[in-house]
Amino acid sequence: MLPGIHQNFDQQQAPAFFARGPSPLARLAFFTALSLALMATDSRLQYLTSIRATLMNLLHPLQVVANAPSEIFESTDKYFTTHHQLLKENSQLKQQVLIQNISLQKLNLLALENANLRDLLHAQQALAESSTLAEILHVGRDSFTKKIIVNRGKNHHIVTGAAAVDATGVVGQVTRTYPSSSEITLITDKSLAIPIQIERNGLRAIAFGRGRDNTLDLPYLPANVDIRRGDKLVTSGIDGVYPSGLTVATVTEITTAPESPFAHIVCIPTGGIEHSRQVLIVNLPQSEEPDMTANEATADDSKKAAAAAPSKDAAASANSKPAHTEPTVAPAQAKPEQPKKVEPPATEKTQNKPLTPDQGQHHAQQ
Amino acid sequence: MRNNKLKSIYLSLLAAFIFMLFPWSGLALTLRPDFMLLVIIFWLLRAPNQCSVGTAWFMGLWIDLATGGIFGQYALAYTITTFIAVIYQRRLVLFSSTQQLVYVFSLLLVSQLIILILKTFAGNEFTGWSYFMPSLTGALLWQLAVTLGLNTGRHSRGN
Numbered sequence: 001m002l003p004g005i006h007q008n009f010d011q012q013q014a015p016a017f018f019a020r021g022p023s024p025l026a027r028l029a030f031f032t033a034l035s036l037a038l039m040a041t042d043s044r045l046q047y048l049t050s051i052r053a054t055l056m057n058l059l060h061p062l063q064v065v066a067n068a069p070s071e072i073f074e075s076t077d078k079y080f081t082t083h084h085q086l087l088k089e090n091s092q093l094k095q096q097v098l099i100q101n102i103s104l105q106k107l108n109l110l111a112l113e114n115a116n117l118r119d120l121l122h123a124q125q126a127l128a129e130s131s132t133l134a135e136i137l138h139v140g141r142d143s144f145t146k147k148i149i150v151n152r153g154k155n156h157h158i159v160t161g162a163a164a165v166d167a168t169g170v171v172g173q174v175t176r177t178y179p180s181s182s183e184i185t186l187i188t189d190k191s192l193a194i195p196i197q198i199e200r201n202g203l204r205a206i207a208f209g210r211g212r213d214n215t216l217d218l219p220y221l222p223a224n225v226d227i228r229r230g231d232k233l234v235t236s237g238i239d240g241v242y243p244s245g246l247t248v249a250t251v252t253e254i255t256t257a258p259e260s261p262f263a264h265i266v267c268i269p270t271g272g273i274e275h276s277r278q279v280l281i282v283n284l285p286q287s288e289e290p291d292m293t294a295n296e297a298t299a300d301d302s303k304k305a306a307a308a309a310p311s312k313d314a315a316a317s318a319n320s321k322p323a324h325t326e327p328t329v330a331p332a333q334a335k336p337e338q339p340k341k342v343e344p345p346a347t348e349k350t351q352n353k354p355l356t357p358d359q360g361q362h363h364a365q366q
Numbered sequence: 367m368r369n370n371k372l373k374s375i376y377l378s379l380l381a382a383f384i385f386m387l388f389p390w391s392g393l394a395l396t397l398r399p400d401f402m403l404l405v406i407i408f409w410l411l412r413a414p415n416q417c418s419v420g421t422a423w424f425m426g427l428w429i430d431l432a433t434g435g436i437f438g439q440y441a442l443a444y445t446i447t448t449f450i451a452v453i454y455q456r457r458l459v460l461f462s463s464t465q466q467l468v469y470v471f472s473l474l475l476v477s478q479l480i481i482l483i484l485k486t487f488a489g490n491e492f493t494g495w496s497y498f499m500p501s502l503t504g505a506l507l508w509q510l511a512v513t514l515g516l517n518t519g520r521h522s523r524g525n
Binding site: 024025027028031032034035036037038039041042043048052055056059062063065066067069070136137138139142143144145147149176183190191211212 | 395438
């Protein structure tokens with residue numbers, strides 16, 4: 001296993017006082033060269049990904065062992081939660097369920113309406129993403145990179161690039177997958193960028209992780225940009241990775257310097273990046289390109305229709321799409337069909353994890 | 367005897383690795399000492415024939431794997447650190463416990479500095495002075511172990 005050690009044993013047979021195998025300097029040179037070669041290979045070439053996956057698989061039992069103490073502590077902690085506390089929580093939760101049920105009913109209605117409207121626009125149904133609940137195995141042990149390892153991997157159909165969210169917002173993106181675990185790079189990592197939109201005015205931008213302080217940066221925005229403190233950033237969904245409408249961060253600080261044409265904007269992520277135990281991994285939308293082209297086509301169509309409308313009146317647009325005017329007349333006919341498309345993923349999700357209002361809302365929008 | 371020693375070396379290295387794998391986060395992560403390097407330094411002083419630069423390099427690779435960083439960063443840092451440790455290993459028998467503590471602290475600091483340099487090359491930013499806390503806590507842990515009666519090689523003739 002270790003060349004150095006075995007050489008050592010051989011050397012030890014000789015009864016020499018100062019014999020220690022190859023000199024420390026030789027070993028230093030050898031292993032330094034080896035490390036440098038490894039670093040170069042790993043950072044520039046892709047040869048080591050499969051080796052890394054295999055080794056991570058070997059490491060998995062150790063990780064489980066290392067996680068055992070904290071899990072045991074947590075479960076005993078839960079066990080000793082007092083009766084009173086549970087009762088209180090229970091009544092609170094019941095109230096919450098009631099409130100959420102009411103809003104869910106509204107959401108169903110909205111989903112139906114949305115489906116009908118999409119039908120009118122020729123747009124493809126936005127694919128409802130399937131998602132997997134994963135538990136955090138450990139938070140990265142490296143203060144430089146913001147990464148977490150979760151207990152779902154290739155065996156659970158997690159793919160590289162999938163988005164990770166939790167109850168309160170986007171957490172990050174899957175950057176490496178191993179057989180039974182995967183690595184998620186958090187949105188606060190320096191190497192991760194996420195396309196966002198200001199919720200208030202729909203302004204699109206890209207947020208970059210700062211790599212420290214658990215904050216995000218919004219660079220390259222002009223000094224007079226319409227962003228205020230407290231503005232909410234949501235995913236714009238134009239990247240085909242993150243579903244649109246998920247909360248990402250809140251703007252906490254805007255400063256403009258006279259010598260810089262750009263505003264310095266700092267945001268704090270809303271997701272429980274540092275303290276959530278579970279994350280939901282949302283699989284990539286399956287067919288991005290047809291969806292995009294369809295959207296473009298409909299955009300063109302609607303533009304044409306809009307251009308045509310003033311001159312030829314509403315009759316012209318009605319003539320160009322006679323088949324699709326019907327659903328407006330009778331949306332009720334479409335109803336029994338639409339819920340089937342929308343609801344299955346929602347139930348799948350609820351089986352996995354209790355829905356929070358945020359997610360439910362988002363999902364219904366899809 | 368040597369087999370026994372080898373076994374305890376491997377077991378302690380494994381234990382250190384599991385300690386590194388614990389789900390550290392937040393303040394605990396900032397304060398977490400480098401258990402692996404501490405154990406390696408300990409065995410370098412106690413059993414330089416069984417545990418050497420190669421062992422450190424190999425364990426560094428595993429740490430690299432666990433942190434998810436580029437392969438070879440920790441391996442290189444441990445290699446250079448252990449090299450320095452090996453050079454001074456014979457003089458260490460004469461060190462007082464305070465001198466030894468300073469020596470261990472500077473070794474931990476060296477390994478952190480090397481990792482900092484490598485990470486900076488890879489495009490990361492310095493995360494603030496709290497980055498060096500693990501060296502301090504590592505030295506404290508070392509002192510604690512010595513106080514509790516761990517023989518750190520200053521009287522290794524008896525073995």
